Amino acid sequence: MADERLIAALDVHTMEDVERLVTTLGDSVSYYKVGMELFYSVGAQVVTWLREQGKDVFLDLKLHDIPNTAAGGICSMMRLGATMLNVHASGGYTMMKTAAERMHAEAEKMGIACPKLIAVTVLTSINQEDWEGLGQALQIKSAVVRYAKLAKKAGLDGVVASAQEAALIREVCGEDFLIVTPGIRPAGSDVNDQSRIATPFNALKDGSTHLVIGRPIYASADPKTAALKILEEMEKVK
Numbered sequence: 001m002a003d004e005r006l007i008a009a010l011d012v013h014t015m016e017d018v019e020r021l022v023t024t025l026g027d028s029v030s031y032y033k034v035g036m037e038l039f040y041s042v043g044a045q046v047v048t049w050l051r052e053q054g055k056d057v058f059l060d061l062k063l064h065d066i067p068n069t070a071a072g073g074i075c076s077m078m079r080l081g082a083t084m085l086n087v088h089a090s091g092g093y094t095m096m097k098t099a100a101e102r103m104h105a106e107a108e109k110m111g112i113a114c115p116k117l118i119a120v121t122v123l124t125s126i127n128q129e130d131w132e133g134l135g136q137a138l139q140i141k142s143a144v145v146r147y148a149k150l151a152k153k154a155g156l157d158g159v160v161a162s163a164q165e166a167a168l169i170r171e172v173c174g175e176d177f178l179i180v181t182p183g184i185r186p187a188g189s190d191v192n193d194q195s196r197i198a199t200p201f202n203a204l205k206d207g208s209t210h211l212v213i214g215r216p217i218y219a220s221a222d223p224k225t226a227a228l229k230i231l232e233e234m235e236k237v238k
């Protein structure tokens with residue numbers, strides 16, 4: 001019943017909320033995202049608990065630091081047993097390459113499965129006005145593609161990017177590259193603080209490999225029905 005392309009964001013801050021939501025969603029969701037709100041509240045126990053329930057975990061802590069520190073952080077996160085980890089591409093090529101190399105070497109030394117490492121390109125909440133306010137000269141789309149190419153060259157498995165850039169990334173980074181897409185909004189749902197949004201159907205059609213969905217599921221009055229409706233829409237793109 002679950003579709004491993006759906007990653008449900010657990011943007012809550014207690015283990016009770018996590019247990020309630022995961023139990024409610026049951027077999028419909030097999031992949032969860034743990035971000036800073038939850039991890040900074042409850043710590044590593046949430047990763048262990050989700051793994052014990054047989055769930056995959058995207059540990060979305062978006063590391064952004066000098067190469068040695070970011071690589072050390074990624075290795076620590078890997079030891080928790082997460083399925084996917086991330087850094088910010090704006091940390092630069094050397095940081096991404098160091099993190100990927102150290103993670104692979106450490107996984108081999110420990111004899112454990114290596115998680116996927118992906119890079120955040122331009123946050124899906126950023127619109128053109130925010131972007132120009134940062135003094136950026138490139139169009140958002142061009143910057144995202146540039147970051148994606150750099151991430152691939154650094155040995156990463158994919159990127160976090162909006163669906164609006166997915167087709168271009170697919171074209172330049174090839175078929176095996178992961179495109180993990182937040183900012184997903186089923187037709188008619190609240191946009192909230194997101195800017196570069198797409199429906200589940202359009203995101204998959206344009207080349208996203210995974211959809212990260214938070215409020216449209218966890219903030220719904222009936223999270224299970226919301227998830228099942230999204231899965232039905234996803235099913236139309238195989």
Ligand SMILES: O=c1ccn([C@@H]2O[C@H](COP(=O)(O)O)[C@@H](O)[C@H]2O)c(=O)[nH]1
Binds near residue numbers: 182213
């Ligand atoms: O560019 C990015 C990177 C990460 N996110 C995260 O995805 C979810 C989206 O939640 P919604 O409630 O569906 O908006 C959230 O945890 C963000 O931290 C992102 O939105 N954009």
